[in-house]
Amino acid sequence: MCSKRKRNIYYLFTFIGLLTAIIIIRRCSPYEEWKDSNLLVNSLMAAIPTGIFILLDQIIRRHKK
Secondary structure, three states, X not given: OHHHHXXXXXXXXXXXXXXXXXXXXXXXXXXXXXOOOOHHHHHHHHHHHHHXXXXXXXXXXXXXX
């Protein structure tokens, strides 16, 4: 059970890291249409790769056993 909790924290940090990176990239972008700091859009853009990462991690863990 502790391993599952650590995995969930790892996934949360992955999401927060991706969200932070997306916000920084969008703020530093030279394009004006990218500079809007819409939290919903940024969260969705971070959630999609995080979800893919979680799925791939689960598939790898199942095939290791």
